[in-house]
Amino acid sequence: MPVIEIKNVSKTFKTVKAVNELSLTINQGEFVALLGPNGAGKTTLIEMIEGIQSPDKGEIHIMGKTWKGHAHELHHLIGLSLQETKFIDKLNTEETLNLFGSFYNLPKSRTEEVLDMVNLQAKRKTFTVNLSGGQRQRLALGIALLNNPKILLLDEPTTGLDPGARRELWYILEKLKKEYNTTMILTTHYMEEAEYLCERILIMDKGRFIAEGTLNELTQKHGEGEIIEINLDKEINLSGISGIKKTNWEIPNQKGRIYVDNIAETLPALTAITSTQNIKILELECRRMTLDDLFISMTGRHLHE
Amino acid sequence: MNNSLYQIIVIQFKSFFREPAILFWAVLFPILMAWVLGIAFTEKGEGNATVYFIYDLRKSRSLEKERTETFGKETGNPVKVKFLYKSKEEALEAVKKGEISLFIEEKGDSLIYNFDPANAEVQLTHLLIDKGWNKNASRSRMAALTTRGTRYIDFLIPGLIALGIMNTCLWGIGWNLIELRMKKLLRRMVATPMKKSTFMFALMITRIILSGFESVLLFLFAYMYFDMQLEGSLLALLLIYLGGIFAFSGIAIIVASRTSSSQVGNGLINFVSLPMMVLSGIFFNYHNFPDWAMPVIKSMPLTVLADSIRSIFIEGYSVTEILIPLLILFITGAITYIIGLRIFKWY
Numbered sequence: 001m002p003v004i005e006i007k008n009v010s011k012t013f014k015t016v017k018a019v020n021e022l023s024l025t026i027n028q029g030e031f032v033a034l035l036g037p038n039g040a041g042k043t044t045l046i047e048m049i050e051g052i053q054s055p056d057k058g059e060i061h062i063m064g065k066t067w068k069g070h071a072h073e074l075h076h077l078i079g080l081s082l083q084e085t086k087f088i089d090k091l092n093t094e095e096t097l098n099l100f101g102s103f104y105n106l107p108k109s110r111t112e113e114v115l116d117m118v119n120l121q122a123k124r125k126t127f128t129v130n131l132s133g134g135q136r137q138r139l140a141l142g143i144a145l146l147n148n149p150k151i152l153l154l155d156e157p158t159t160g161l162d163p164g165a166r167r168e169l170w171y172i173l174e175k176l177k178k179e180y181n182t183t184m185i186l187t188t189h190y191m192e193e194a195e196y197l198c199e200r201i202l203i204m205d206k207g208r209f210i211a212e213g214t215l216n217e218l219t220q221k222h223g224e225g226e227i228i229e230i231n232l233d234k235e236i237n238l239s240g241i242s243g244i245k246k247t248n249w250e251i252p253n254q255k256g257r258i259y260v261d262n263i264a265e266t267l268p269a270l271t272a273i274t275s276t277q278n279i280k281i282l283e284l285e286c287r288r289m290t291l292d293d294l295f296i297s298m299t300g301r302h303l304h305e
Numbered sequence: 306m307n308n309s310l311y312q313i314i315v316i317q318f319k320s321f322f323r324e325p326a327i328l329f330w331a332v333l334f335p336i337l338m339a340w341v342l343g344i345a346f347t348e349k350g351e352g353n354a355t356v357y358f359i360y361d362l363r364k365s366r367s368l369e370k371e372r373t374e375t376f377g378k379e380t381g382n383p384v385k386v387k388f389l390y391k392s393k394e395e396a397l398e399a400v401k402k403g404e405i406s407l408f409i410e411e412k413g414d415s416l417i418y419n420f421d422p423a424n425a426e427v428q429l430t431h432l433l434i435d436k437g438w439n440k441n442a443s444r445s446r447m448a449a450l451t452t453r454g455t456r457y458i459d460f461l462i463p464g465l466i467a468l469g470i471m472n473t474c475l476w477g478i479g480w481n482l483i484e485l486r487m488k489k490l491l492r493r494m495v496a497t498p499m500k501k502s503t504f505m506f507a508l509m510i511t512r513i514i515l516s517g518f519e520s521v522l523l524f525l526f527a528y529m530y531f532d533m534q535l536e537g538s539l540l541a542l543l544l545i546y547l548g549g550i551f552a553f554s555g556i557a558i559i560v561a562s563r564t565s566s567s568q569v570g571n572g573l574i575n576f577v578s579l580p581m582m583v584l585s586g587i588f589f590n591y592h593n594f595p596d597w598a599m600p601v602i603k604s605m606p607l608t609v610l611a612d613s614i615r616s617i618f619i620e621g622y623s624v625t626e627i628l629i630p631l632l633i634l635f636i637t638g639a640i641t642y643i644i645g646l647r648i649f650k651w652y
């Protein structure tokens with residue numbers, strides 16, 4: 001039985017189709033990333049799964065159950081963090097966890113375990129207003145983890161964190177996957193995050209999924225291979241170099257992107273030509289296609305704008 | 306044990322006591338107000354007056370230049386009068402300039418009180434002086450009522466207790482809910498198995514305890530400083546208090562049922578509380594308002610609450626005498642709770 005099953009779900013706000021006829025099936029233990037620019041409909045979709053919003057059309061089943069009539073059971077199954085929650089200002093970290101723990105009838109010892117898990121032992125007596133952004137996100141994650149959820153639904157859990165703090169959160173989630181076989185949906189603007197944590201990536205735009213798969217699958221299906229970004233001191237003549245799929249110049253034949261099948265084959269030829277044409281290379285960067293590149297090539301827009 | 310009802314109550318207490326400003330406004334401010342108003346209207350200071358006295362020069366005796374005498378001590382509003390001995394011309398001149406509004410002329414054995422008709426108060430002064438000088442000749446006597454229950458402070462304290470109940474509910478519950486919704490904490494909490502009824506119940510229990518604490522402090526102050534007493538039944542007081550909390554927490558839930566904007570919330574709470582604060586006779590008797598307004602004023606929950614508390618304190622009412630107000634408050638509470646929870650936006 002799939003853990004989460006979404007069938008033809010739509011949600012409209014006045015004139016905005018926030019979620020448009022989406023279907024999705026997620027199995028036990030899968031980590032799924034919802035990736036998309038602002039306003040893509042990620043929060044709306046995830047909140048419908050959380051039972052916070054209800055769809056205009058379509059059905060959502062979690063462990064075979066719908067929200068209607070099973071809210072209490074489902075609340076016990078799910079752990080979630082909202083996009084930017086604030087806490088009660090003058091309560092400290094420990095008290096906040098105790099409060100939420102009491103809603104699940106958990107003993108206070110669970111607070112200790114969670115404080116360890118999200119690494120907030122040192123901040124247990126700090127008022128939530130005085131926590132840093134990253135600490136607050138960890139507290140939100142801690143609350144999500146209190147009830148040992150089978151399903152984790154995290155809305156932008158790492159937005160606004162520095163790379164170190166982000167990585168720390170990734171490790172916590174990775175561990176959950178290994179130890180508890182948790183199922184997770186996470187929304188993010190960071191493709192490294194999707195790539196690192198999730199085997200399945202869903203790219204969302206304007207209420208629809210526009211691509212789905214692992215990063216490799218996505219780049220193979222939609223991408224144009226690899227990219228050489230180059231900046232030269234004068235114009236180059238590329239004729240005669242094989243393996244170039246497409247070019248995208250900022251300054252014609254001088255500065256821009258060259259999409260190639262395989263960097264290892266094309267790069268030597270390229271450098272050889274620069275020396276025969278007596279051109280100096282000012283900048284050179286070779287990389288695999290990123291999801292952002294992919295997104296640009298699919299929609300003409302950046303993921304984070 | 307980690308009971309959620311207990312936890313919600315405890316966090317309310319913690320946020321209350323960790324916010325010194327709230328503590329000041331909810332606890333200290335009413336006491337301060339009672340103190341200032343109580344003194345201002347209960348113990349009036351001495352009045353002062355200057356009066357010119359014109360001797361009948363035909364009578365021979367030694368003449369003083371000035372003298373001070375206090376009259377009306379027995380009225381509770383004593384007036385200290387300074388007599389200056391002048392001529393009639395000087396006196397008329399001083400009246401014109403507004404320096405004095407009364408002068409006394411001696412004509413043989415009789416005294417003529419001349420006063421400025423524009424000043425009504427001076428008539429009172431003249432009576433006090435006359436009475437003071439003829440103590441033994443008069444049959445009548447003046448006595449100020451200083452018994453408990455008739456002083457302004459006795460009127461004020463029950464009103465302030467009622468006002469405190471309203472404010473603690475509207476701000477403590479209403480504002481609190483709006484803030485939780487604004488912070489998305491409300492939706493975070495109902496996304497757990499927390500029972501909504503437990504949550505609301507905990508908010509009410511918190512207010513019962515906190516407001517009780519505020520009221521007791523206020524009364525203790527009045528008891529120690531102004532010697533105020535509870536004449537009626539303590540049980541009646543307790544019941545009407547619970548009725549007040551129930552009614553106003555229901556109203557608070559309606560007020561906070563939908564908005565997630567602090568400005569709108571602030572406006573709504575003021576919209577509900579300000580008219581009652583002005584009209585319900587907290588600071589001054591509402592019988593000065595026109596007759597047609599009476600039915601409206603008397604049906605306001607704050608009026609019902611304040612009047613009942615006052616009757617219990619001053620007139621010594623017992624439970625049977627406050628049954629109707631009690632019923633009104635509990636019905637108000639029940640209706641507002643039902644409507645409020647039905648339209649309440651948790652998400």
Ligand SMILES: Nc1ncnc2c1ncn2[C@@H]1O[C@H](COP(=O)(O)OP(=O)(O)OP(=O)(O)O)[C@@H](O)[C@H]1O
Nearest residue numbers: 013016018036037038039040041042043044045083
């Ligand atoms: N309560 C609402 N009322 C009106 N419009 C809404 C509401 N919630 C969302 N929308 C609209 O629906 C669309 C999708 O919003 P949503 O919050 O799901 O986007 P998102 O992908 O989570 O964006 P972000 O990355 O900025 O969080 C947006 O155009 C938004 O304006």
Ligand SMILES: [Mg+2]
Nearest residue numbers: 042043044083
């Ligand atoms: Mg969002």
